[in-house]
Amino acid sequence: MRTDLPTTRVAVAIFVLQTAGSGVAVYGIPIYIAAFLRSGTVHPAELSLASTAFFLAGALAGPAFGGAGRRTPNAVLLGSVLGAAAAITALAVAPSGPVVIAAFCVLGATFNGGLVVVGTTVLVRVFEGKPTSGMALATSGSSAGGILVSPLLALLLTTQAVTAGSFLAVAAGFLAVSGFALTLAWRATARPGAVEVPAAAPGRLGAHWALVLAFSLVSASQLGATSYIVATGLSRDFTGARLAVSVATAAAVASRWLGSAGIRRLGLSRWTMTSFCAQAAGVALVGLAPAGWVLFLGAALIGQSLGNTILIRSQVVVELFGIGDFARKFARFQTWTSLGSAAGPLVLGQLFSLTQDYLPAYLALFVLNVVAVPLLRPWLKRSHRRVDELQHGSVV
Secondary structure, eight states, rough: OOOOOHHHHHHHHHHHHHHHHOOOOOOOHHHHHHHHHHTOOOOOHHHEEEEEHHHHHHHHHHHHHHHHHHHOOHHHHHHHHHHHHHHHHHHHOOOHHHHHHHHHHHIIIIEEEEEEEHHHHHHHHHHOOOHHHHHHHTTTHHHHHHHHHHHHHHHHHTTSSHHHHHHHHHHHHHHHHHHHHHHHHHSSOOOOTTOOOOOOOOOGGGGGGHHHHHHHOOOOOOOHHHHHHHHHHHHSOHHHHHHHHHHHHHHHHHHHHHHHHHHHHHOOHHHHHHHHHHHHHHHHHHOOOSHHHHHHHHHHHHHHHHHHHHHHHHHHHHHOOOSSSSHHHHHHHHHHHHHHHHHHHHHHHHHHHHSOOHHHHHHHHHHHHHHHHHGGGGHHHHHHHHHHHHHHHHHH
């Protein structure tokens, strides 16, 4: 494994890119929606459609970005940054329904397809697929945006009358920070032949459908549960709900570091099962007592799974298919889990519309999480069998 200065620069660069990207995209979307609702410039139905379009565009863009990212990762990362900055600028120049929908689509595609899929592909090659602390640092950026960036967005867009200048300031800040990260990454990866990429392991992602479905269901439960915390907080304790989301975000960042050590100590399959079960417990706690310290404990358990997911997914793809075909396989994996993320709030909203009660809707999210756990069993058996074979071979 490489531990030189260029490797560290790549890790820092991807961390900064994913922090800035998640801040203006994943964590920025609710803030943009709140700002437009407050100003009345965009109809609520159009904002709802734009939010759904964000997730769908992100899910579908992964394979296209992943294929291009294998050949020219720096160019794809640059294009993603410029595309996201242009989308935010469009929100300032012409904040109408169609423009907001198109801008949200671009943000979803550039973040999920460019900064996550291609950024993670670069990390896997640089760190040779190993769950190192550097890998954990870099991938924590997709959660760190909720802590480091979203408070600034909220200050600019929700505490005062929304103006074009506010969105332009967001676009300029994002472009400046991301430009620094891209420069750092280019300097570190300028030397050709630094990383040898082994041949791809044979296999199809469809052969592991149960594993893919398990991650999709867990992603649906994750985002749905977070939406539940915010939705119920609006009617009871909005300050407590915002604090609970902050707790979940902090747990997501911290869990990347714990996940790196946990995978090395327990093994990938056992750590994945532990994370999934902990999330199920968190979902249950939030549903049983959506207030007080129980809410914060549940939010932390949900957040740890949210933070572990990207690191675990990348390790799963490396284990199943190797590094050679990582970009293509990870992009497809990301597509299905992103569709799961989009399904969580959708299930919550539709069931609430039918019953006018959040409890049945939330129980459905809990069931999704519980169903995901036994779907891991085929993969767990294969992993344990592979470990036994390796141990037996080492003895011989």
